[in-house]
Amino acid sequence: MDGRAVAPAAGTVLNALATGTGSAFAIDLETTATVELDESGSATGEVDGHPDADTDLIERCVELVISEFAADAGLDPDTLGGRVRTESEVPLAAGLKSSSAAANATVLATLDALGVRDAVDRIDACRLGVRAAREAGVTATGAFDDASASMLGGVTITDNTSDELLARDTFDTDQQALVYTPPEQAFSADADIGACKRIAPMAHLVEELARDGRYGEAMTVNGFAFCGVLEFPTGPMVEALPDVEGVSLSGTGPSYVAIGERESLEAVRERWNERDGTTRILQLRTDGTRVQDTTQSGEER
Template sequence: MDGRAVAPAAGTVLNALATGTGSAFAIDLETTAAVDLTDDGEVVGEIAARPEADATLIERCAALAIEAYADAADLDSAAMGARIRTDSDVPMASGLKSSSAAANATVLATLDALGVADAVDRLDACKLGVRAAREAGVTVTGAFDDASASMLGGVTVTDNTNDELLAREAIDWHALVYTPPEQSFSADADVSACQRIAPMADLVAELALDGRYGEAMTVNGFAFCGALDFSTGPLIDALPDVTGVSLSGTGPSYVAVGDRDRLEAVADRWREREGTTRLLRTRTDGTRTT
């Protein structure tokens, strides 16, 4: 019994660290998960090309999915194990939601292996991955904003405190992503500094819920660059040629949206910086079995 699923990465509209309200949108970078169910009761994960990487998150995702849905598949969850392998073009610890993509892909691949993927509500599947992320200690907020954007596609606004979806829109944008060479782990972010800019985060949430995502991103970008001590240089490079630009997550990546021709001009400026620049599209289809 095997299953396979693919999940997109995401960029940030509003970082949830300040108030618990967050917003993100899916982008065309993917993580693939393959899950083989076993009868030895062991859940073992592997991250392709990174044998030293901690696989706790994907192992917990598969275990929770088995625990929750094996009975629906008329299988004995107590005796069931899994072998999980993920492969990704999403750089890790880059602010592009690699953990959320890995969690979503693993949960859905496990449900696919169980034969129940089509019967499980996508938000319920998403919440399993969020729970696994919290238990694995790879997130501060639970990342329901990032996970919901990756699972559902489009842009989402969420209350991460209560895992509540406040809004979703199936936007179709061009997106530009700049990723410096360093890494930044969200679990290490200065939460207290982020909480001090809560009034700015409230403004960003109002803009996002009003559908003014570009303005929301830009306000978020300047506010969180200040709180998390990242350079605003890439934001300045992008303005006024983009609809919106922000630090993505807790960095170090930056993401901009707008007209393709103007994004290409920004890409030329970003490529003068050390790191990787990618011109992408947003995704509206979210996580899917393959």
């Protein structure tokens, strides 16, 4: 009973910390989860390359899927357990939704291992990962916006207080993403939620722009507002304007994400490369989390 799934990372249009409404979009950095179910009665996790990483989230994902769906597969949830291992291109605590990608990949891999993947709606699978994230304490909001973008692909707008998908869309096909990640880390669970709520009027404006499909403008307003309240520098954003369609602090930082045509992004990349950290140009993903065949060299299913 093995399963494997791959989930993309995401960037931010609207941070949900201010009002509970958020928006995010999938980008081409991936996390892979491999799940092997057994009769151990418990879940154990491992993060490749990070032996001391907290594995509570991915273990809780396995436990919740077993609890919810093992009986549907004719198995006893009380005796079923398993091992989960994640491998990731997504830097940890960088604002690029590494936790959401890990949760989505683990949930879908576990459903695949149980043989019930096709019986579970993708958005319901996403909600299960969000529940695990809340219970593991790795997110302040549950991050349904980030998780939905990673699970479904494209750009999503969500109500994170009710885990409701409000809208899903895609960017123009000629646009890509430029990501700048400084060397430091920032954990979303440590964000000052009270301070973020004070900029709710700006967040409502960002939501209006996003609902009108003006994602670039929405990102930029969001970025300046949350750089202010979370005390991140606005320099990278100023350096990106006016060459890009939009630029924002991603999540609670420290990464910044811009969208635009590749030629414009290359010009911004030259400026960002003068800063400490890494930059990369990535495709915007219209597909989301997907299962891989564990027996045929990673072939997608």
